[in-house]
Amino acid sequence: MTNNNSKPQSPIQSIRQTYSASRSRTRSFLRHSGIVNACCLAALGLSSCSPQTPKTPTAMPQKAELSIPKPSEMKADVKVEGRLSTLLAMDIKKLGRQIPYTYSAGKISNSPGYEWWVSKHFAIKSDLPEAKVKLYLELLEMSYPHYVELFGAEPANIDNQRIAVVYGKSRASTRNTMLDDGFRRGVHKNAGGETMYYNRAGYSFPSSREQHQRYIVIHETMHAYHMALSGHSTWAPNWITEGLADSIASHVYYPERQQLAVMVRDRAPMSYLISGLKQFYAADKPGIAEINDDPALKRGLNFFIIHFLLSDPERAQYFAWFRDQLMAANPHSEATLPTANKLLKEVFPDWDQLEAAFQEYVKSQNSSFHIASGPWEQDGSAYWIRVQEEKQQPRLDIGINPKGELLSTMQNAVDFPGPLANPLIIPAAESQLGLLVKYQPGQLHRGQVGIGLGLELHPENQAYRKDYQVVKEETENTNDNKTSKNEKAKIKRPDYALDSYFPLWMKEGRYLVFEGPQYQAFALNPQLLDAMKKQNEKGAKLGINLSISNNSLIVELRSELNGELIKQRETISLSEEQIKRLRNSAINLLANNVSHRLTPYLQFPNNAQTPRSEGQTKIVSNPWQFVDMPKLQRVFRACLHEQNTELAKQCSDTLPTIYASLNNEHQQASATLSTLENALLASDNQDTLKQLAGLNNRLRYNRGKPQLLSEIAGDATLNSTLSWKQQEQNLDQSIEQSLSNHAVADLHNVKASTLNLKQKVNWKGRQFTITEEFENPGFDGVCMVDRNNLRDGKLQNLVKITGPYSGKTKGTLRIDVMPSQAVRNSVQTVDVEIAPYETKSFKQLFELNPDYKGPITIHSSANLDVDGEAIYLSQDQRINQ
Secondary structure, three states: OOOOOOOOOOHHHHHHHHHHHHHOOHHHHHHHOOOOOOOEEOOOOOOEEOOOOOOOOOOOOOHHHHHOOOHHHOOEEEEEEOOEEEEEEEOOEEEEOOOOOEOOOOOOOOOOOOEEEEOOOEEEEEOOOHHHHHHHHHHHHHHHHHHHHHHOOOOOOOOOOEEEEEEOOOHHHHHHHHHHOOEOOOOOOOOOEEEEOOOOEEEEOOOOOHHHHHHHHHHHHHHHHHHHHHOOOOOOOHHHHHHHHHHHHOOEEEOOOOEEEOOOOOOOOOOHHHHHHHHHHHOOOOOHHHHHHOOOOOHHHHHHHHHHHHOOHHHHHHHHHHHHHHHHHOOOHHHHHHHHHHHHHHHOOOHHHHHHHHHHHHHOOOOOEEEEEOOEEEEOOEEEEOOOOOOOOOEEEEOEOOOOOEOOOOOOOOOOOOOOOOOOOOOOOOOOEEEEEEOOOOOOOOOEEEEEEEEEOOHHHHHHHHHOOOEEEOOEEEEOOEEEEOOOOEEEOOOHHHOEEEEEEEEOOOEEEEEOOOEEEEEOOHHHHHHHHHHOOOOOEEEEEEEEOOOEEEEEEEEEEOOEEEEEEEEEEOOHHHHHHHHHOEEEEEEEOOOOEEEEEOOOOOOOOOOOOOOOOOEEOOOOOOOOHHHHHHHHHHHOOOOOOHHHHHHHHHHHHHHHHOOOOHHHHHHHHHHHHHHHOOOOOHHHHHHHHOOEEEEEEEOOEEEEEEEOOOOOEEEEEEEEEEOOOOEEEEEEEEEOOOEEEEOOOOOOOEEEEEEEEEEOOEEEEEEEEEEOOOOOOOEEEEEEEEEOOEEEEEEEEEOOOOOOEEEEEEEEEEOHHHEOOOEEEEEEEEOOOOEEEEEEEEEEOOOOOOOEEEEEEEEEEEOOEEEEEEEEEEEOO
């Protein structure tokens, strides 16, 4: 209901109401939080669960686990500068068949041919060669700080548990290991990987594309991280779940530097920028709310929303607040989209303005890279083709001319670091374009590589690159002298063979050939050939340097032998009109029948990936590389709880100036931020102070033991009183203790469903008290527990099955008693249907055969459809009479 006489709310007032309304939902999130994952136990079959039982097998490490290093005992030293990670040092240990403690505990098993490896935060189960496994662990540890940045938190038990990753050597191998883990379907027919809600593990297998092999493990593990953080991910629409995963997995990897650039917007292979533009114009330019409400997966559109929201510091703060509010609301899957839609419009202060800005953002996008014909791969700044049957000349267009001018209006178009200086490439001040060719070892005289100059697109191809919409042509059939249109239109795709450019080839490592208006060819001199020949077995390197004068194209070739530069200079005469075309047109990379690495040295403007935090800190993972970003987030959230006060006005006046300073005035931004923080310390609002201090309390389970994790910014004293009421004894209990930052309080054998926390905080001279109520967590999604006993001539079987996080579970439970002659009617089945978060008990009685004396084995198995996924659970128990 709207009161037309009321005053319009300020953005901060609106957010405060959203926050207040969400507090009643916080209990639901904490109760169902998958931060707790120790309740599922290993069984002879797949899994079982017992969240409240202290003497379960998961409560203490198994003997085999004693040799597995704890996460806290392993190193993962990563330097992070914006979206760029550099691996400094890390530990990896091979475990063989030992299964480490992960967020998939009790729901993941061994598989034939597979072994386990662990790093600090991750555990990989794989049958790949060890070098590949180590590469993927390195990529994941370099990605980890960015996972934390995008979700704003670490999983609560990450200091004890690892995130499970499964990477098979083939589709068939991955299908087998998924069957071992109870997934009846196996690998999805249209996916290169999947992360399963049932056990929070990501399953991947390699495609033929090396870029995708790296992409898929970063992508799927982000889903697993998401589920380790919150138990599941169906509380978020796919523009968050898939948008974040695709955005971070859009990467450029530098193997020689051990660097990983993530969140790359503009790149050549697997361009979500181009696919996003295709989807945007094909869907008639949808807005954020429309994309949110569409359950269909549109990866490119999701990619655009994420980059749009995170490209502006104010929008990024509101997005993080929205993300956390939605996570706290924890809607069931059928309510996710409407809940997200409602929260979006409540959280962002001017929704119409945001939608308009999104439209302008997408329309301003254009790719600097176009794969006219491939298949092109990318390692760092080097491009190469996978050798396969080529229907067209492999060609990669790059939207920059030899003068170093971007042929695009998009700001910071190329957002990953360029190549390092190389003596074979003349510095940009002296040359206009360089191409470093690194030959594959032993293949110096195979195939040809080169660069195309003066690219002119055919008018149809030029039109296509404006909105990426293919032309549909209606075809006609003549039948009985009558003309009728076909039901399906013929799609006319771009034909890049119609384009025009001047190739400059290096053929067979021996000849320089210019296929321009006047064909000109040059043999490499003996000194250059000798230098490259002596490098052949390890991979020869050749620098091709181009300069354009008024009437010629000058090419200088460079190689190296024993530290001495070997050079050859050739001049190609051209007309004035041809020179003009070369100067002002895009370039392209060319290759035939070889996978030599081609690194273009282009005079790109400074881009967003340039490190700026050198010497300040090791991890600065926000795109502005602002060291005080955590403080800015706390201050922003504290401001949301102020209304109709002088502090609210000070927030409104000051925050925009801080945002504006993040591009180039970090010192000024930090000083202004500290002034605003000090002003907010005078607030009497407990919620303001709580946000300002970054106070965060979470319940978690570690090997079946409930614990309270308290976190706060900097050093502070936390005097906590935790009280609860035991369900069984109807007894009130409480504990008191002083905690420090990142403190963990053991809650011993707490079985209560509700816990109350009263916490006194002393932070920066301010003392305040907060109270919170938690539902004691212990929910782990679908689990099965089987208990059996003999009494009064009967075998009693009791099976408890827990429902999923979202969607319904239904299927069949079957109990088999063996040997069959031990009881009458040795097989019993029952239908199962369970709602989310529900636990149902199924009791079966078997009449014992008085003539049988001996051991009895009870096998319980459940074939379940869990929110559309076929799962198999089983357990065996043996009873001796």
